[in-house]
Amino acid sequence: MKTLLIVDDEKPTRDALRMALEESFDCYIAADLEQATQVLKNENVDLLLTDLRLGSDSGMDVLDTALQLPTPPVSLMMTAYGSVDTAVEAMRRGAFHFVTKPLNLDEVELLLKRAVRSRSLETENKQLLAENTSLKESKARSNHGLDRLIGKSPQMEKVAAKITQIAPTRATVLIEGESGTGKEVVAHTLHDLSGRPGEKFVAVNCAALSPQLLESELFGHEKGAFTGATQRRIGRFEQANGGTLFLDEIGEIDQATQVKLLRALSERTIERVGSNSPVKVDVRVIAATNRSLAQMVESGDFREDLYFRLNVLGIHMPPLRSRKEDIVLLSNAFLVEFAQENNRPVKPLTEAATSHLLTYAWPGNVRELRTAIEHAVVMSNQDQLDIHHLPEFLSSPLPSTSTQSDKNTLAPEDEFNLSALEQRTIQRALQATNGNRTKAAELLGISRRTLQRKLRDDSTSEN
Numbered sequence: 144m145k146t147l148l149i150v151d152d153e154k155p156t157r158d159a160l161r162m163a164l165e166e167s168f169d170c171y172i173a174a175d176l177e178q179a180t181q182v183l184k185n186e187n188v189d190l191l192l193t194d195l196r197l198g199s200d201s202g203m204d205v206l207d208t209a210l211q212l213p214t215p216p217v218s219l220m221m222t223a224y225g226s227v228d229t230a231v232e233a234m235r236r237g238a239f240h241f242v243t244k245p246l247n248l249d250e251v252e253l254l255l256k257r258a259v260r261s262r263s264l265e266t267e268n269k270q271l272l273a274e275n276t277s278l279k280e281s282k283a284r285s286n287h288g289l290d291r292l293i294g295k296s297p298q299m300e301k302v303a304a305k306i307t308q309i310a311p312t313r314a315t316v317l318i319e320g321e322s323g324t325g326k327e328v329v330a331h332t333l334h335d336l337s338g339r340p341g342e343k344f345v346a347v348n349c350a351a352l353s354p355q356l357l358e359s360e361l362f363g364h365e366k367g368a369f370t371g372a373t374q375r376r377i378g379r380f381e382q383a384n385g386g387t388l389f390l391d392e393i394g395e396i397d398q399a400t401q402v403k404l405l406r407a408l409s410e411r412t413i414e415r416v417g418s419n420s421p422v423k424v425d426v427r428v429i430a431a432t433n434r435s436l437a438q439m440v441e442s443g444d445f446r447e448d449l450y451f452r453l454n455v456l457g458i459h460m461p462p463l464r465s466r467k468e469d470i471v472l473l474s475n476a477f478l479v480e481f482a483q484e485n486n487r488p489v490k491p492l493t494e495a496a497t498s499h500l501l502t503y504a505w506p507g508n509v510r511e512l513r514t515a516i517e518h519a520v521v522m523s524n525q526d527q528l529d530i531h532h533l534p535e536f537l538s539s540p541l542p543s544t545s546t547q548s549d550k551n552t553l554a555p556e557d558e559f560n561l562s563a564l565e566q567r568t569i570q571r572a573l574q575a576t577n578g579n580r581t582k583a584a585e586l587l588g589i590s591r592r593t594l595q596r597k598l599r600d601d602s603t604s605e606n
């Protein structure tokens with residue numbers, strides 16, 4: 144059972160709290176700073192619940208004393224209704240949360256239990272990070288093969304298994320998936336494991352060039368083949384001979400080049416632009432696209448025969464939002480990477496920041512996550528990376544561990560309930576402004592008085 148220290152100068156409150164909590168926690172009681180300090184120093188306290196006002200003492204001092212311990216307890220501050228500023232200050236100093244008086248005992252118990260869970264999450268996170276640090280060190284020695292592809296979700300395990308299986312073959316591979324899901328990483332991995340060590344990996348971005356330029360980029364040209372072709376040029380196919388040619392954004396190539404590419408793939412020969420003597424090439428082709436080639440075939444924008452040629456083996460990269468378990472793993476790897484790159488110590492993410500990362504939908508997938516972590520590493524001047532270090536678009540999503548945000552999450556039956564929606568918007572505005580009602584009212588486009596009335600209405604309707 145976890146130990147809990149309850150600090151309150153009023154005996155009735157102390158007793159009520161003890162009664163309500165002693166079934167779930169092993170409780171200690173203190174009435175002032177001195178008693179609290181005694182317990183904190185002599186006992187192993189897992190959780191601290193302290194009132195802000197303790198007669199002539201301040202709960203802030205209890206909090207500070209607790210936080211200076213080698214293994215500080217998870218701390219909750221009790222404050223009088225309305226003193227949000229102090230509560231925010233307590234959180235800034237390191238308190239896990241605050242509860243307002245008059246106390247709702249069930250809520251207090253729930254928060255304490257949640258605090259215990261979050262602490263174990265945070266520890267787990269730190270362990271993961273430590274493992275990752277050593278993993279990254281070994282990786283620095285060999286940033287090679289499957290090592291570069293981070294992910295332990297079932298979907299990514301499948302991708303990894305497929306890669307291992309098909310890498311050593313000569314077969315053409317088509318990698319499909321949303322932008323930022325790691326298609327290029329997969330292409331490199333396939334090359335690394337292809338059993339053609341030391342051979343070239345040549346990449347062409349098919350979207351970056353006009354049709355004519357793309358054709359000569361891929362197949363090369365003879366001198367005088369077209370205006371401006373003042374010299375013979377060796378194309379990418381020939382450059383990649385013996386190795387891998389990566390055709391990125393294959394969905395963007397025009398019909399004429401599609402025909403030439405089909406020939407190159409089926410006959411394993413190419414012709415330079417302006418020449419009709421075929422050149423033999425031994426190249427493994429990997430193509431990638433974030434469009435649906437099947438759909439493009441259907442609409443007549445992509446040749447069906449070429450599609451089948453390319454898609455001998457297909458790999459589909461799952462979006463990040465469908466494999467949440469990879470988010471923490473990837474974040475930790477990026478934390479280490481950017482800490483090293485910026486010459487900074489490696490700092491863990493707080494539980495709150497982690498839950499933000501887990502609830503966000505990541506339309507830009509892994510690339511977007513990587514940028515977000517880089518941002519946090521650069522912005523943080525604390526020991527941990529917290530919500531406000533993340534890019535702004537991330538600091539507004541809904542659930543975190545606070546009671547305020549419990550109001551932010553709508554029950555399914557409230558989805559279309561106007562006043563529930565209104566209350567949620569109000570709570571979000573308050574969160575965004577750290578509870579400052581004047582600023583929140585401004586944000587909401589209503590007067591401060593209206594905001595106050597709406598908050599009162601909500602609290603009476605709850606009782």
Ligand SMILES: Nc1ncnc2c1ncn2[C@@H]1O[C@H](COP(=O)(O)OP(=O)(O)OP(=O)(O)O)[C@@H](O)[C@H]1O
Binds near residue numbers: 292293322325
């Ligand atoms: N599984 C992964 N492990 C480690 N890093 C990853 C992983 N997936 C993606 N990344 C990183 O995310 C970024 C985007 O990956 P990548 O360029 O491979 O995506 P993509 O699918 O090719 O995107 P686009 O369609 O926009 O070209 C890169 O910095 C890459 O290193």
Ligand SMILES: [Mg+2]
Binds near residue numbers: 326
């Ligand atoms: Mg790419």
